[in-house]
Amino acid sequence: MSRTQFEHSEAYAAHEYLAPYDVHSAPTLPYGAPSAPSVRAPGDGRRAGRRRRARYAGRADASLRRLLPRALVVAFLAGGTTAFVAKDKAVELTVDGTPRTLHTFADDVSELLADEGVEVGAHDVIVPAPGTPLTSGEDVAVRYGRPVLLTLDGHRRQVWTTAETVEGALRQFGVRTQGAHLSTEGSRRIGREGLALVVRTERVVTVMADGRARTVRTNAATVREVVEEAGITLRGEDTTSVPATGFPRDGQTVTVLRITGSQEVREDPIPFDVRRTDDASLYRGTEVVQQAGRPGLRRTTYALRTVNGVRDKPRRLRTEVVREPSPRLVRVGTRPRPTSVEGADHLNWQGLAACESGGRPDAVDPSGTYGGLYQFDTRTWHDLGGEGRPQDASATEQTYRAKKLYVRSGPDAWPHCGARLRG
Helix, strand or coil: CCHHHHHHHHHHHHHHHHCCCCHHHCCCCCCCCCCCCCCCCCCHHHHHHHHHHHHHHHHHHHHHHHHHHHHHHHHHHHHHHHHHHHHCEEEEEEECCEEEEEEECCCEHHHHHHHCCCCCCCCCEEECCCCCECCCCCEEEEECCEEEEEEECCEEEEEEECCCEHHHHHHHHCCCCCCCEECCCCCCECCCCCEEEEEECCEEEEEEECCEEEEEEECCCCHHHHHHHCCCCCCCCCEECCCCCCCCCCCCEEEEECEEEEEEEEEEEECCCEEEEEEEEEECCCEEEEECCECEEEEEEEEEEEECCEECCCEEEEEEEEECCECEEEEEEEECCCCCCCCCCCCCHHHHHHHHHCCCCCCECCCCCEECCCCEEHHHHHHCCCCCCHHHCCHHHHHHHHHHHHHHHHHHHCCCCHHHHHC
C-alpha cells in the first residue's frame, strides 16, 4: 500500500467512525442548573429532581459507552500513522546519470530497484551494492554496462564498460590515448547496445634502410605505413625484414631489404642408358654397338637475387626436358669362339706377340694405325672377320685372327717379327 493510499484509507476510517457522533456536541447538564418551568404538585419537587438526575445520569452513561470504542479506533489509527511515517524513506535514485527523488517503503537496495522496475545485469554497477539496507536520505546509483568490441593494437576482445562516452571507456580500460588513433571521436556516446572501437596507441619504431637508422613515433596500422612515415620508398622487389602488412610493435626494429633480381638458364645433359642383347651370331667376347647412345638435354631456370648487395643462393624456378636421351644398343656375342686353325696351331704365337707388342693385347703403335698383340691394322682385322678395333678384342680372339692371317699370307704378314714363329 502506498503512502497516499494509506493516508486515504486512514481518513476514510476516521470519517467512518467519527462522523455519527461529535464528542464536543454531547449535552452536559451541570449540577444546580435551573430547569424549565413546569407545573407540578406540591411535594413533587424533590421526586421530580431525583427522576431528572437519574435520567440525565443514564444518558451520560450511554454516551460514554458509545464513545469508548470510537476513541480506541482513533488511538489505533494514530499509532499506525506513526509506524507509517517511520517506514517511509526519501531516497535519490540515479539510473545511468538521470537522478530522481522518491519515497519508498523498500527495506534494501534490491527491493527498491524491484519496486521501481529497474532491471540490472551481470555487467551493471549498483552503488550501494544490492541487498544493502536503505535509510532515509540514501543515494542509490545504477550504471548500465555497455559491450565494446575493442581492437587494441591489433588484438581484438570483447569488454564491458559503464562509461557513457568513448573517452570515459578508454580511461576505465587504462588505455593511453595521447597520440593514439581512434576509429571514432572520443566524445561519442556509447548506447546500451555498445559499439566497435579500434585503437592504435602511439609506438616508437626504428627503421633501418640504406645504412641509416630512423626512429619514428607512430600510430600506423602496418609496417609499410611506418616505413613511409620514415621517408623511405620501397621500389621493385624491395621488402622488409618483417611482413609489410604486419602490425608494428613498440620498440620494434624494421630493416628495409633492397632487392635486385635476375634469371639464369642452365642446360645439363641427361645420361643415356646402355641396353645389351645377346647375339648368337657373334663369338663370345665380341660386342657390337648397334646404336650409339645420345645424351638428352635438361634446361633449368634459376632466380638470382641480391639482398643489400649480398648474393643469395640461386633459387630454382622451373625445369624442362628439351631432348630425351637415346639408349646405346649393344649386341653381345654368345657363340663359342674357335681357337684352332689347321696348319698354324704349332707355331710360336707367344714369341710373335712378344716381338710385335711386348705381349700386351691392348697395345697401340705410336701412329695409332696398328693395335693388339699382333699389331693388326683395322682393315686387315675386319677382313679376317674381326669387329671393332683389334686392341679391344680378347687375346684368344686376336691369336685366332692371327692364325688365319698366317694361313692366308704366311710369316711375311709380319716383316720384322715373322721369323719368330719358327721358334
